[in-house]
Amino acid sequence: MSSITEPVPGRTRGRMTRDARRAQLLELATELMIERGVDGFSTNELARRAGISNPLLFHYFPTRGDIVLEVVSATIEELVEQVRPNPELSPIDQLTEGLTRYVTYVERTRNGYLSLVRGAAAADADLRAVVDSSRTRIAGYFADSLAAAGIEVDAALSLLVRGAVAFVEEIALHWVESPQLGREDLVDLLRQALLRALPFSPEQLEALTS
């Protein structure tokens, strides 16, 4: 989530460029929010961990909300990037790969993702818009894959695709809290449920595999 190509410097008090300092603060803020949740994140603790004063922190990020918005946006951007489909695969394989990457990402970031996505809504309308727009973009990837396979995405199918994103998100978030199935079994469960839920004809299912 850092825009610099150099490794982020450690927690030293030394001089840093403005970009490096911002990147370091965002890394530390991400760690903190993953540990404590968006609600539990405090700017005092962030300044302490970065070894800088509160006024200096507010020089980089005027409000706590600015930091939260940047961290949540970057995390969600990373997730959306994970599930961006590879156009060289068939739509079915895009779906399998997207689900695998989504579930792997959620598992890897565990409480962090949960806390960021659920907690994002906690803060303000800007954050809710970020989360909502990520769902819209993921639904868009899905709809694009269908359209590329020659399947007309009408109003009904468009609603089902949008619902499918919420379905996967809700299940992944519950699964990560209490993983009674293995990751591959979960991906399989999701893939089969989605392919059954969407009203594809046998010819359309055929088109989706090629």
Next chain:
Amino acid sequence: MSSITEPVPGRTRGRMTRDARRAQLLELATELMIERGVDGFSTNELARRAGISNPLLFHYFPTRGDIVLEVVSATIEELVEQVRPNPELSPIDQLTEGLTRYVTYVERTRNGYLSLVRGAAAADADLRAVVDSSRTRIAGYFADSLAAAGIEVDAALSLLVRGAVAFVEEIALHWVESPQLGREDLVDLLRQALLRALPFSPEQLEALTS
């Protein structure tokens, strides 16, 4: 959502019992939050509409958060009550009735429901817990219907049921913002998608209709 059996008195300044006044304030607060959203709701405006002073308002509800929590809880309680299944119907008919009532409720309360459910998360962890517990209860109704039809609700089916609730909610909220399908078509779409998504055998589907 009022606990009194008398009609709620109008916006008079006259003396009211404590319960009647609280009920009136909650009715007005619900109207206001439906108009403006949870974020746009102000206690000043509520006191003005009720024709009482701010200190008197805070005598009934010590904080703005108390009012929001009561309004959102009552609204969501009403919704959960709407979809409580009638055990005299077959599971399939329970599903159809539950979906019809849910969609009708969301349509009737339109921006209100949207604003309350999405905005609920805006305020604090208590509100998120209320929304989350309503999803758990609705998923529980669904799982109970399946169990009553002799279908074993294992870990995988339990995840699918939970996802199904999010699926319906997401679709209903999008539909109400841009209703390109009629209400009955939507209910049909949802019912068919759910019945297909859940991995029922032909025998189980048979059991669900009786």
